[in-house]
Amino acid sequence: MRWAEKIKRNMLNIPHRHVVFTIPHSLIPLIKRNESALLNMQIQVSAGTLKDWMERKYGLRCGIISVLHTAGELKTFHSHVHMILSWGGIDKMGSIQQIKGVYVNYEFLMGKFRYMYEHRLTELFDLGILQHDFKNRIEFLRFLKRINQKNWIIHFEDPMDTSEAVIRYIGRYSKRACLSEYKITQMEGEIIGFNYKDYKNKDYYGRPIEKEKVLTYREFFPLLLQHVPLPYFRLVRYYGIYSNKGHLPREYFSQEEELPTNWISQQESETGENPMVCKRCKIDKIYTHTIVERKTGPDKIIRDRLAGNKAFHLRREFV
Numbered sequence: 001m002r003w004a005e006k007i008k009r010n011m012l013n014i015p016h017r018h019v020v021f022t023i024p025h026s027l028i029p030l031i032k033r034n035e036s037a038l039l040n041m042q043i044q045v046s047a048g049t050l051k052d053w054m055e056r057k058y059g060l061r062c063g064i065i066s067v068l069h070t071a072g073e074l075k076t077f078h079s080h081v082h083m084i085l086s087w088g089g090i091d092k093m094g095s096i097q098q099i100k101g102v103y104v105n106y107e108f109l110m111g112k113f114r115y116m117y118e119h120r121l122t123e124l125f126d127l128g129i130l131q132h133d134f135k136n137r138i139e140f141l142r143f144l145k146r147i148n149q150k151n152w153i154i155h156f157e158d159p160m161d162t163s164e165a166v167i168r169y170i171g172r173y174s175k176r177a178c179l180s181e182y183k184i185t186q187m188e189g190e191i192i193g194f195n196y197k198d199y200k201n202k203d204y205y206g207r208p209i210e211k212e213k214v215l216t217y218r219e220f221f222p223l224l225l226q227h228v229p230l231p232y233f234r235l236v237r238y239y240g241i242y243s244n245k246g247h248l249p250r251e252y253f254s255q256e257e258e259l260p261t262n263w264i265s266q267q268e269s270e271t272g273e274n275p276m277v278c279k280r281c282k283i284d285k286i287y288t289h290t291i292v293e294r295k296t297g298p299d300k301i302i303r304d305r306l307a308g309n310k311a312f313h314l315r316r317e318f319v
Contacts, residue, residue: 002266004171010242010253012063014088014098015159016166021046021113022080022153026146031079033131034124036230039079041120043068046081047239049113060089060097063242068235071178071227073196074213084169087159090241096252104156114152118144178227185212192220 023042031038047064054062063086072078088098124130125140134140160166179194186193192215197208215223229235241248267275276285 004167007065008167011084011166012086012088012096012241012252014086014096015161017085017087017159018157018169019050019083019085020080020153020155021049021083022078022155023117024147024150024152025078026143028077028079030130030132032077036233037124037129038121039068039070039230039233041117041124042079043081043237045113045116045120046083047237049109049116050083050085051240053109053112054085054089058089058097058099060091060099062086062089062240064239065242066237066239069178073199075179075194075196075223075227077226084166086241090248090252102156102158106154106156109154110152113154114148117152118148179224186214190216190218192217 021042027038031042043066047066050064051062054060065084067082068079069082070077070079088096091097121130121144122140125132125134125137132140134143160169183195184192185195193212195210196213198211199208201209203209238244264274264276267273273279277283278285
């Protein structure tokens with residue numbers, strides 16, 4: 001939540017929209033064989049589609065925060081990108097402009113996204129970088145033609161006008177694991193169960209029905225571990241005016257008060273108590289030692305305060 005608050009302070013004071021880009025499931029086997037290259041490409045092309053569209057249609061430089069998710073409700077592999085898109089941006093004169101209305105030409109955007117993705121995918125094939133089982137280029141192009149028979153899904157939610165709505169989105173869809181602990185319903189012997197939302201079946205109010213999935217641990221862990229990110233892979237990325245290269249003067253952004261930055265202040269803001277005061281006797285705590293775990297065994301690092309309340313003297317003892 002501290003990360004989300006920091007992000008919110010670096011966002012334009014205009015509405016934002018939650019956008020989801022999803023690719024056809026027929027591409028999943030190819031993605032799993034080329035995970036790093038194709039997941040990177042999916043994030044880049046999704047953001048590029050929106051950036052180019054906003055600039056050409058509205059003449060605005062927008063801001064985008066992208067979050068890659070690979071898990072669906074049942075924890076099967078379902079690669080999709082969640083994005084926060086500024087519903088407006090910076091025009092050529094350097095002014096902030098907000099877009100009026102919510103209309104989006106889905107057919108145009110889906111076609112643009114599909115073209116950009118397949119163009120990059122074909123380049124990887126022609127360069128010999130793509131790992132695949134296609135016999136030749138003709139067979140590869142026939143495969144692309146088959147997956148184009150269904151639309152590539154893009155979803156826009158209505159603009160979020162308040163910073164509170166934006167922060168709720170950021171906290172919910174980023175920096176989280178693919179399965180929250182509270183969704184785990186049982187762990188008995190070799191059985192593990194978890195709740196999921198069935199979006200194909202809805203209740204009287206149109207909300208997805210919650211169901212339970214029960215698996216053996218031999219089924220559950222491979223399902224879960226396929227969503228562990230690759231080493232050094234950035235799941236959260238920033239584009240347009242929200243990227244490092246797009247920094248703008250501070251007056252463009254929210255001027256909310258900074259959160260506490262040191263550990264003691266942070267603890268006080270979260271718990272309402274000073275962590276350096278004993279709860280029982282209400283006396284300031286006195287530092288005695290720190291134990292550091294090392295491969296050769298734990299060390300006790302002693303910091304002795306010298307006379308006159310001067311600097312600490314350090315010595316190390318083996319525990």
